[in-house]
Amino acid sequence: MGVPVPDDFAADEAELPPVGEGQFLVRNLYLSVDPAQRGWAADGTNYASPVPLGSVMRALAVGVIEESRDPDYPAGTHIYGWLGWQEYAVATAADVLTRWAEPRLPLSAYAGILGINGLTAYLAFHGLGRPLAGETVLVSTAAGSVGSLVGQLARAAGCRTIGLTGSDDKVALCRERFGYDAAINYRSGDLAGALQAAAPDGFDIFFDSAGGAILDTGLRQMRPAGRIVQCGTASVPAWSPPPEGLRNEREVLTRRLIWSGFVIFDHAAKFGETMIALADLVESGALTFDEDIRSGIEAAPQALADLYAGANRGKTLIALGDGA
Amino acid sequence: MGVPVPDDFAADEAELPPVGEGQFLVRNLYLSVDPAQRGWAADGTNYASPVPLGSVMRALAVGVIEESRDPDYPAGTHIYGWLGWQEYAVATAADVLTRWAEPRLPLSAYAGILGINGLTAYLAFHGLGRPLAGETVLVSTAAGSVGSLVGQLARAAGCRTIGLTGSDDKVALCRERFGYDAAINYRSGDLAGALQAAAPDGFDIFFDSAGGAILDTGLRQMRPAGRIVQCGTASVPAWSPPPEGLRNEREVLTRRLIWSGFVIFDHAAKFGETMIALADLVESGALTFDEDIRSGIEAAPQALADLYAGANRGKTLIALGDGA
Numbered sequence: 332m333g334v335p336v337p338d339d340f341a342a343d344e345a346e347l348p349p350v351g352e353g354q355f356l357v358r359n360l361y362l363s364v365d366p367a368q369r370g371w372a373a374d375g376t377n378y379a380s381p382v383p384l385g386s387v388m389r390a391l392a393v394g395v396i397e398e399s400r401d402p403d404y405p406a407g408t409h410i411y412g413w414l415g416w417q418e419y420a421v422a423t424a425a426d427v428l429t430r431w432a433e434p435r436l437p438l439s440a441y442a443g444i445l446g447i448n449g450l451t452a453y454l455a456f457h458g459l460g461r462p463l464a465g466e467t468v469l470v471s472t473a474a475g476s477v478g479s480l481v482g483q484l485a486r487a488a489g490c491r492t493i494g495l496t497g498s499d500d501k502v503a504l505c506r507e508r509f510g511y512d513a514a515i516n517y518r519s520g521d522l523a524g525a526l527q528a529a530a531p532d533g534f535d536i537f538f539d540s541a542g543g544a545i546l547d548t549g550l551r552q553m554r555p556a557g558r559i560v561q562c563g564t565a566s567v568p569a570w571s572p573p574p575e576g577l578r579n580e581r582e583v584l585t586r587r588l589i590w591s592g593f594v595i596f597d598h599a600a601k602f603g604e605t606m607i608a609l610a611d612l613v614e615s616g617a618l619t620f621d622e623d624i625r626s627g628i629e630a631a632p633q634a635l636a637d638l639y640a641g642a643n644r645g646k647t648l649i650a651l652g653d654g655a
Numbered sequence: 656m657g658v659p660v661p662d663d664f665a666a667d668e669a670e671l672p673p674v675g676e677g678q679f680l681v682r683n684l685y686l687s688v689d690p691a692q693r694g695w696a697a698d699g700t701n702y703a704s705p706v707p708l709g710s711v712m713r714a715l716a717v718g719v720i721e722e723s724r725d726p727d728y729p730a731g732t733h734i735y736g737w738l739g740w741q742e743y744a745v746a747t748a749a750d751v752l753t754r755w756a757e758p759r760l761p762l763s764a765y766a767g768i769l770g771i772n773g774l775t776a777y778l779a780f781h782g783l784g785r786p787l788a789g790e791t792v793l794v795s796t797a798a799g800s801v802g803s804l805v806g807q808l809a810r811a812a813g814c815r816t817i818g819l820t821g822s823d824d825k826v827a828l829c830r831e832r833f834g835y836d837a838a839i840n841y842r843s844g845d846l847a848g849a850l851q852a853a854a855p856d857g858f859d860i861f862f863d864s865a866g867g868a869i870l871d872t873g874l875r876q877m878r879p880a881g882r883i884v885q886c887g888t889a890s891v892p893a894w895s896p897p898p899e900g901l902r903n904e905r906e907v908l909t910r911r912l913i914w915s916g917f918v919i920f921d922h923a924a925k926f927g928e929t930m931i932a933l934a935d936l937v938e939s940g941a942l943t944f945d946e947d948i949r950s951g952i953e954a955a956p957q958a959l960a961d962l963y964a965g966a967n968r969g970k971t972l973i974a975l976g977d978g979a
Contacts, residue, residue, distance in 0.1 A: 542904040561908045570905055578900045580866040584885045584916040592908040 337632035340388065348421050355404050357394035357420045361442045361624075364634045364647035365391065366540075366565055388416040388631075391428070393442045409434065411441045416631050418651055429602050435610045443646035444480065444620045447595055449609045450602055451562065452480035455593040456538060457488075459560045464489030466535035467554075469526070470511075471545050472565060474501040476646040479509045480618060481538045486510050487617045490536070493529045495522075495545060497641050504644075508619060522548045533557070541566040547577045550588070559590040621645025661956035664712065672745050679728050681718035681744045685766045685948075688958045688971035689715065690864075690889055712740040712955075715752070717766045733758065735765045740955050742975055753926050759934045767970035768804065768944045771919055773933045774926055775886065776804035779917040780862060781812075783884045788813030790859035791878075793850070795841075795869050796889060798825040800970040803833045804942060805862045810834050811941045814860070817853045819846075819869060821965050828968075832943060846872050857881070865890040871901045874912070883914040945969025 350356050368390065392414035399406050401424060412427040414420040436445065462468065468485040472478040473494025485492045494511040496502055497518055505514035513529040526549065533554040539546050540563030550559060567574060583590060612618045623643050625634050631649050638647055674680045692714065716738035723730050725748060736751040738744040753765065760769065786792065792809040796802040797818025809816045818835040820826055821842055829838035837853040850873065857878040863870050864887030874883060891898060907914060936942045947968050949958050955973050962971055
């Protein structure tokens with residue numbers, strides 16, 4: 332399974348389908364561009380079923396309901412959910428992840444810091460990482476749309492934070508904008524040595540969305556009873572044929588690690604309260620975030636390709652129409 | 656680091672040292688022979704510091720105090736702890752893991768089912784495995800001194816149990832003596848297929864003391880939110896140079912696994928209550944166990960070699976003197 336490229340996508344026009352009983356018509360305002368879409372678009376075992384060829388690309392989006400045959404979702408309601416890479420969606424309540432009456436932040440934030448990225452960062456870090464003040468936290472993809480929030484959440488929890496990222500520019504971003512105590516360009520050589528210099532006593536929590544050699548290196552510097560939160564495997568380009576690497580079970584054993592996998596859609600029951608907690612943190616100034624907003628649906632495939640190339644800065648969104 | 660062989664050991668005679676303030680002289684009755692002794696005897700990073708060449712082999716044992724200068728441990732007290740492969744030990748309270756007034760079971764049991772094996776099985780399975788009735792449990796080294804107890808504890812907890820072991824004889828032992836619902840000889844070919852046939856819906860808990868290919872195969876048949884309890888890595892002959900294997904982080908992620916390492920000495924505060932819980936289970940008939948008791952300290956090195964060769968049956972002990 333490779334990385335999707337723009338030529339894998341086509342822009343099609345279609346008549347709006349009729350709105351059936353229990354459905355509503357949504358005008359999409361912000362389309363979300365997410366690393367996990369690679370998995371959604373690929374054939375093979377994953378935690379979501381693949382998108383059939385020729386159908387609308389599965390995607391999250393913020394939209395506003397224009398016409399409704401579900402009394403719980405009247406016209407004018409803003410929602411965030413499975414609306415697809417399209418300008419209009421016919422959806423049902425099952426497609427909705429969050430909704431809100433009066434927006435506390437600009438609408439784009441509901442697809443980013445208050446959307447799946449913020450919800451993932453908060454629920455994975457607090458739920459599986461279980462941070463204690465004074466602990467040391469390593470974050471891979473530290474400047475990314477989830478990682479940059481984890482770094483800030485860790486700092487807000489009283490932890491020391493070390494970020495890994497893939498360029499010197501992003502190292503600067505991590506330190507200056509996201510408040511990491513130290514940041515390391517994992518491409519610049521001796522990663523094990525750099526980690527040891529940044530945290531001589533090792534890490535209590537490793538929030539890893541990279542996998543591969545980055546995971547193996549960080550794992551070998553975990554403190555006893557450390558928690559590894561596996562939230563992605565972005566550094567491993569393909570899983571077929573099955574890639575090999577260092578055996579890690581002896582590290583799990585001797586360091587008494589707790590290594591857990593996090594998939595956000597298991598935690599839907601907590602989205603509402605978590606969205607409020609995140610909005611509070613943004614309003615208090617504890618969380619800053621970047622958005623990379625591009626215009627027009629035709630920009631979406633290139634935006635996804637840029638994401639895999641590491642050319643994004645913060646949460647990537649596609650604004651449709653006037654975006655409001 | 657290789658497996659210790661009898662030639663690595665020597666039997667030496669020495670004068671009994673004087674018993675200092677706070678110390679006591681213990682006559683050893685049963686020496687314990689444990690897989691972890693390989694780690695204790697080896698140089699290199701481990702969770703216990705290595706035994707210096709030329710000193711007494713670190714070992715657990717049951718003994719009786721013959722002379723004491725610690726009022727909390729009067730002569731006649733039976734103890735289980737770090738008494739070494741020797742006939743007499745001078746020890747302190749810090750060397751003691753458990754003690755008991757009136758034995759409820761034969762003294763050998765205090766070095767086996769009520770000793771580190773039973774304590775490990777109980778605390779690791781219940782503490783990290785968190786079994787629910789109706790779940791399916793996979794145990795590697797299923798006929799071993801820890802695994803055979805885990806299988807029975809799982810059954811007592813209302814779980815379906817599948818055992819992995821290394822010979823057809825032990826498969827029979829698993830089914831007939833330890834009550835596994837199914838048992839598989841992992842040497843007999845298609846392990847993945849055999850696991851799938853035994854548990855088509857996968858495993859909720861994998862109690863693994865094997866590591867290596869056995870771990871990789873079981874891990875790929877875990878159910879969502881499954882727990883892997885890493886309690887050993889007996890199937891991997893050496894860790895230097897670092898061995899490679901299948902990358903497992905994507906499985907941890909997509910299956911939302913919780914993979915934890917268990918080291919018994921972290922849990923000393925629970926030994927007393929757990930010893931009582933285990934004795935209750937033995938007396939109720941829920942737990943059966945085998946002992947492989949050999950005579951005389953000179954039998955210890957071969958007994959350890961047999962353990963690594965898989966030639967043991969149940970808990971290996973060395974009886975000294977009349978063993979009473």
